[in-house]
Amino acid sequence: MDFTPLFHNFAKHITLTKTEEKYITSLLDFKIIKAKEFLVQQGEISKQSAFVLNGCLRGYTIDSEGTEHVLSFAPKDWWIADMYSLLSQKPGNLNIEAMVDTEVALISKTNQDLMYEKVPKLERFFRIIIEKSLVAYQQRLNDNLSLTATERYMKFCKTYPQLINNIPQKQIAAYIGVTPEFLSKLRAKQVKAK
Amino acid sequence: MDFTPLFHNFAKHITLTKTEEKYITSLLDFKIIKAKEFLVQQGEISKQSAFVLNGCLRGYTIDSEGTEHVLSFAPKDWWIADMYSLLSQKPGNLNIEAMVDTEVALISKTNQDLMYEKVPKLERFFRIIIEKSLVAYQQRLNDNLSLTATERYMKFCKTYPQLINNIPQKQIAAYIGVTPEFLSKLRAKQVKAK
């Protein structure tokens, strides 16, 4: 139940007093999510955001054919939530699942709104991290519109070198938007090319 | 040079005093961008965000093959910027072009930072609109991963009914991620189906 990684994360963009840190801590929950268990499942109304203290989560949807699409991986020090459901308070279509046993700090929507009132600096913090997240999604959308599968895979390898050998390939396929079979074919070709 | 649509936009999420409105007005620029002229071009370092008072802008990239990809349309009352370049202060790869003669309110990055200091409520305002924008991009990425071209076209028609008959089809194609020829084929099929 050690929230220091979270406060390090805050410190990247804002400075909090000890009192503020204590206050924020009082509004947090701590949770261990076992591998393959869910933080959020589609159809639910999301009540909280998560910060990964260690381990790794992934957020994915399942389409009408039953195919999974990974919208985000959240390794240590990343934030993840079903923003759509959290903001609209309608049932979401995101599943957030632990890839390994994962420790998270949770902030309920209610407490987050409280925090914004009591510690307005946090508005800035979340504005900044959401801005960065927005840029990343714009970039990724653009990649999906303009790059080939091979190029997207190479980019993934560059962007997430720590994940590449630690997660199942089929989940990388579900992130870059190809079938596992096709990714396998791509990789075989790349190996041969060397 | 009438900024009232902008203050209506602010009023959706925060309440400003007359004094604050005057202060903010002093930090804004007004500009008319003629049809086919640019607010921002790839390679430039973005210095400002734009709010569309009337008219319509579009943000697009050009890939290595010379193909355009539309990342966003910004009709009246929308915000648009090359967030990547604005935040990183590196050369961007977005082009923001007027589709018709367009009036915009501009906020320079410097003035926006000033505004945040003087009127902290604006942190909340921008946090909220960026959150919404993030949800929209996540949704769109998911659509690109999970829907067919036909489904994406139908969704576009639902989402932007006001644009559908007012912008060139090739730009809708560049938004949903197909060639103009293929979109034309899709539409011919839909008409026949009726």
Next chain:
DNA sequence: ATCATTTCTTAATCTAGGTTAAGTATTTTC
């Protein structure tokens, strides 16, 4: 009004990536 430019359509042909299926690792579980 006329010519030039841009947009849209149609159709033939092509290809990146999907599907199906079967076999081979690799993990997980008890």
Next chain:
DNA sequence: GAAAATACTTAACCTAGATTAAGAAATGAT
């Protein structure tokens, strides 16, 4: 540590959407 489940590979075949090309329609400029 064996059986079961999951992940990965390979290969033949298939299809949604791309490419190329040429003509028709609409829009804009003079």
